Amino acid sequence: MSDGTPSAAALEFDRITVAFRSRDAEGQRYTAVADTTLRVEAGEFVSVVGPTGCGKSTLLNVAAGLLEPSAGQVRVFGEPLAGINRRAGYMFQTDALMPWRSALDNVMVGLQYRGVPDAGARAQAQAWLSRVGLGEFGDRYPHQLSGGMRKRTALAQTLVLDPDIILMDEPFSALDIQTRQLMENEVLEIWAARKKAVLFITHDLDEAIAMSDRVVVLSAGPATRPIGEFVVDLPRPRDVAEVRSQPRFIELHSRIWAVLRDEVLKGYAQQLKKAA
Numbered sequence: 001m002s003d004g005t006p007s008a009a010a011l012e013f014d015r016i017t018v019a020f021r022s023r024d025a026e027g028q029r030y031t032a033v034a035d036t037t038l039r040v041e042a043g044e045f046v047s048v049v050g051p052t053g054c055g056k057s058t059l060l061n062v063a064a065g066l067l068e069p070s071a072g073q074v075r076v077f078g079e080p081l082a083g084i085n086r087r088a089g090y091m092f093q094t095d096a097l098m099p100w101r102s103a104l105d106n107v108m109v110g111l112q113y114r115g116v117p118d119a120g121a122r123a124q125a126q127a128w129l130s131r132v133g134l135g136e137f138g139d140r141y142p143h144q145l146s147g148g149m150r151k152r153t154a155l156a157q158t159l160v161l162d163p164d165i166i167l168m169d170e171p172f173s174a175l176d177i178q179t180r181q182l183m184e185n186e187v188l189e190i191w192a193a194r195k196k197a198v199l200f201i202t203h204d205l206d207e208a209i210a211m212s213d214r215v216v217v218l219s220a221g222p223a224t225r226p227i228g229e230f231v232v233d234l235p236r237p238r239d240v241a242e243v244r245s246q247p248r249f250i251e252l253h254s255r256i257w258a259v260l261r262d263e264v265l266k267g268y269a270q271q272l273k274k275a276a
């Protein structure tokens with residue numbers, strides 16, 4: 001569908017292939033992602049899981065408009081994507097906070113780039129810092145914040161721009177497990193209130209199931225593609241720690257792991273070969 005009707009997916013990968021110039025063999029091409037079709041509906045939370053190095057970040061970069069696919073098309077609410085995806089906010093594995101700016105200044109910078117006058121930008125940034133529990137910490141610099149607080153700041157920085165699509169690339173992988181679960185629950189709460197489309201990349205299957213409406217499994221590379229898709233029909237609201245003990249969670253986990261396991265082993269074998 002490319003007619004721009006309201007029923008169009010928030011984000012649609014239509015037969016996307018991404019080939020890079022090979023890092024290992026000069027003059028060769030390395031096909032990271034091949035012929036991938038995937039939809040994320042408005043308000044839907046979709047996780048993509050796959051082995052290390054399979055092409056998850058590549059897909060997210062394509063969705064953000066940071067990387068042009070070699071073939072296929074990305075559509076955003078029905079419109080072909082050309083250049084940067086202005087309807088998407090992006091949260092990386094490592095936070096992108098500017099060390100010379102306070103937390104508040106980091107959160108307001110995107111609004112300033114958009115031309116929002118300082119007073120309005122400051123008020124919105126302060127409101128988002130409060131929403132993520134950092135209302136009192138706006139004047140701290142990144143080095144004065146804990147890892148969890150920096151993630152919260154990065155989350156506020158992404159959400160203050162009110163994107164219709166949120167792209168998250170293993171945003172909490174560097175956090176300890178308790179902080180991580182707190183952050184996951186916070187993201188779910190914010191998502192439930194605002195119902196944005198989320199594309200969440202992780203290699204942690206538990207996290208993917210606990211958070212998502214749908215989990216997509218990618219094959220090991222090269223030429224990664226989706227090889228399984230699972231609807232997560234666990235009731236919401238969910239507590240990411242508690243949901244893990246539900247029988248349905250355990251059942252879904254074993255069904256998805258049955259597909260993912262072989263790919264993880266293949267991915268691991270490739271990493272060893274590369275390192276040798």
Ligand SMILES: Nc1ncnc2c1ncn2[C@@H]1O[C@H](COP(=O)(O)OP(=O)(O)OP(=O)(O)O)[C@@H](O)[C@H]1O
Nearest residue numbers: 020021023032051052053054055056057058059221
């Ligand atoms: N600019 C590039 N040039 C050449 N190869 C690249 C480039 N970017 C990524 N690749 C290769 O494409 C493959 C997919 O990389 P990508 O970072 O998307 O994987 P990933 O699944 O996100 O990895 P991880 O789980 O480690 O975060 C890897 O083999 C990587 O080496």
